[in-house]
Structure formats: C-alpha cells, structure tokens
Amino acid sequence: MCATCGCGHSHSHAQSVEEITLEQKVLAKNDHLAEHNRMFLESREITAINLMSSPGSGKTTLLERTIHDLAAAARPVAVVEGDQETRLDAERIRRTGCPVVQVNTGAGCHLDAAMLRDAIERLEPERGALLFVENVGNLVCPALFDLGERGKVVVISVTEGTDKPLKYPYMFAAADLVVVNKVDLMPYVDFDLGACRAHVASVNPKAEVLALSATRGDNVDSWYEWLVAR
Amino acid sequence: MCATCGCGHSHSHAQSVEEITLEQKVLAKNDHLAEHNRMFLESREITAINLMSSPGSGKTTLLERTIHDLAAAARPVAVVEGDQETRLDAERIRRTGCPVVQVNTGAGCHLDAAMLRDAIERLEPERGALLFVENVGNLVCPALFDLGERGKVVVISVTEGTDKPLKYPYMFAAADLVVVNKVDLMPYVDFDLGACRAHVASVNPKAEVLALSATRGDNVDSWYEWLVAR
Secondary structure, three states: OOOOOOOOOOOOOOOOHHHHHHHHHHHHHHHHHHHHHHHHHOOOOEEEEEEEEEEOOHHHHHHHHHHOOOOOOOEEEEEEEEEOOOOOOHHHHHHOOOEEEEEEEOOOOOOOOHHHHHHHHHHOOOOEEEEEEOOOOOOHHHHHOOOOOOOOEEEHHHHHHOOHHHHHHHHHHHEEEEEEOOOOHHHOOOOOHHEEEEEHHHOOOOOOEEOOOOOOOHHHHHHHHHHHHH | OOOOOOOOOOOOOOOOHHHHHHHHHHHEEEHHHHHHHHHHHHHHOOOOEEEOOOOOHHHHHHHHHHHHHOOEEEEEEEEEEEEOOOHHHHHHHHHOOOEEEEOOOOOOOOOOOHHHHHHHHHHOOOOOEEEEEEOOOOOHHHHHOOOOOOOEEEEEHHHHHHOOHHHHHHHHHHHHHHEEEHHHHHHHHHOOHHHHHHHHHHOOOOOEEEEOOOOOOOOHHHHHHHHOOO
16 A cells, blocks of 8 residues: 555656555454444444445435435434535435535545444444445545445446446455446446446456436335345 | 645644654655656656546546547656555556556655655656656645646546535546546446536636547547646
8 A cells, every 4th residue: 555645556657665665554443443443333223335436426315215215114224424525415415314424624625434333333233224325535545444344335427437446446346246326327428338348247257236326216126125135 | 734644734633743844744755756747747747647546537548538539649748656555556657558657655644755866767768758757546645746847637436426526626626627427338327427527627717628438539638728728
C-alpha cells in the first residue's frame, strides 16, 4: 500500500520503508476492527451488506426501492450512509421511514471499520436486521477496507461503459455480487452486457452479475432473492 | 491527511502523530516534484491540462473528439492516460494518431507528480504542445495531488445526478473548469443543470461550467475556446 493514496498496494513510484511499515499498520488495524464488527454483527444476527460504486451509479435509488419493496418482509432494515459531505442521502433514506445514520468522511475516500463501528453505536440496528452500508462513491479505495460485512456488492451503471471491470479490477475482484444498474438507459448508450459479464468473470469468476433498473424496477426481484439467500 | 486513505485531510477517526507526520511528508514531496514539472513544462511552453472525473464520465471520448477537431490547429497535442490497469484508453488515443503514454497505478487511486514526470520523460511532448493528462477515474483522491499542470478540469455526466458538487466538494473546489458531459442523455435522466451550476458555484465561485456532449458534439466549441484561452 502507498501512503500517498493509502489504497493497499504499491505504486509504480518508489516507497520508503517508513511508508510501507505505516501502511501495513493501518491496514492491520482496520482488519482487526473489522473482525470485531463481524463478531458483534453475528452475535446480533445482523447481516451487513457493503454497497460500493462510482459516484452516481444509483446506490441510494436502489436502497430506496429495496426498503419500500421489503417493507412487507418480517426483517427490519437499517442503513449507514457514507459521503464526503452533506446529509442528502441520509435524508432520502429517512423519508422512506428506515433508520439511518450519515457518516461524513471529509476528504476521505472510503469508509473504514472504525467508522462503521461508530455508526453502528449511533444507529443501534435491531437484532436480525438487514444493514446496508452505502460506501463513499469511489471505484478504487473502498475495495481494500474490510468493514466486517457479510457481503460486498459493486454497483455499476450502463452509462459508465463496458470496460470498468478491467480498468478497476481490485474493486471487482472484491465483489460477491455485481449489480449492473440503469438498464432502462440501454437503448441510448453503447454498453455490451455480455462483454461486461465476461470482463467481471475474467477478474472474479465467483462474482454473480445481476442487471436491473433501480428507477424502473426491471429485475429487482433477482436482487431481493440474492439478499434473502444471504 | 489520513494514511488510511492518503487523501490529504483528517478523517473522523483518530490519527497517530506518526500518520500525520508521514502524510505531510508525502504531500510535501509531491508538491516539490509538481513544481519541478511546472518549471519544466513552462520552459518548453507546454500547457498541461489535468482531466479528472468519476469512472465512465466520458473523459476519453472527449479527448478523442478534441484531438480530431484540433487536428487542423497548429498546436501539437499529446496525452498521458492514467488507469489502475489496462492499456485500453491509450489504445483509443493511439488510433487517433496522437502521441500517448499509459500509466498504470495498480491499486493506486490517482496520478502523482512523480508519475507525470516519468510519463513526460517517455512521451517527450513537442515544444508548445497541449498535453492532456487523463487521471484515474475517481472523484475523490486526485483532487489533492498537484501534478504541475496549468489547469484542472472536472468532468461529470448528467447520468451521475445533480448533487455531486455538494457531495464531493474537494474535487469541485480544485477545478478551474467543470464540464457537464452527456447532455444528449438529458431527456432520459433526472438532472437539473441550473441546480448543478448553483452547487458548483457554492463550493467554487471561480469555476466555469460548460455543458456539452462529447459523443454528439453539442457545444464542444465552447470547450475548445476555453482551451485556447489557456
């Protein structure tokens, strides 16, 4: 990992021993706190799902629809919203009636395990809850920080282009599920779903891929089935 | 800056003195190298433009059109492409006939001044050239790393939503110009250009905003006029 960006791996430029040592300490500390989160969440039978994507891929819209559609289900839902600044996303979630806490990272580029621990203390999700953690919009840095979650979901939208799994392989390698969102815009953009699936498989053969539209509702049932299977 | 993410500012979590000291050293070293780049570029009358955006906002498509449309101009153009992995973008630029060098950052989340220095040594741009530097797709981390460029351009697309300048204020605060791309998709998405302009102004009153379509060509002349004015 490089202290210049802190993303977990070495860059093309030279790193000092001091940098490498500190980076290893930072990641090790995060992994330790993530294990604490994982044990705490399991003791309460809470399933945490870490949602990651580029800015504007539709994570919050997907959550709004999911909360609405799962309202009839017996399972309580809670949300942690991560953004550099503003409470805009938390306000959107709050309007659905779902418990939510906003975490602002300032200039920070990802959520870490300590931030999730603090957010859970404020949120106090119910026993047995489904806890969505919407990470900072960033297809790079959040990939490397374990939060103690049960599953990592990467959302991409068809407007972003077919090549993203190849160009940002660390994120897609970390994913349990890739959601290809905004399929309602397919007629207007140059996006090849088959090629995108192949690109995901080339960096992560185990990841599932679901194509849906969070705004229009196409194929969201497959997403709910995936969640239930967790 | 936090060594966990290296983005240049403190997070909500506690930082050790060791972390803060190292982070200051990393940023100071980058600033020093950026000044060297700036002096070198000025001595060769090369104008470097740092293009930053989320993944898939259309930076490469904008460059392809720009290189084509400026071919008749007397000024030579050269490109440095930054991505975590692949040479896909460099290959797209190479097909235009423009000199290009690809920089792969691995897990790294941004270009830094040392990477640009090394790329320039390989690229050897002509005296008087317009040098485009396409940063890693990331609306967070690249904002804080001076490369020695003449201007910083942030590209967002209308599919990403109106609220991005508020949610990622560090990037928009750093911008000389904000390009709102993909206006050809305006009829199909919920995007308010007036509100987006107001959001940009609220975090950066000096930034210009140009709305255009890199694929269809709407208003690209304004972009060329901005470039000529540099």
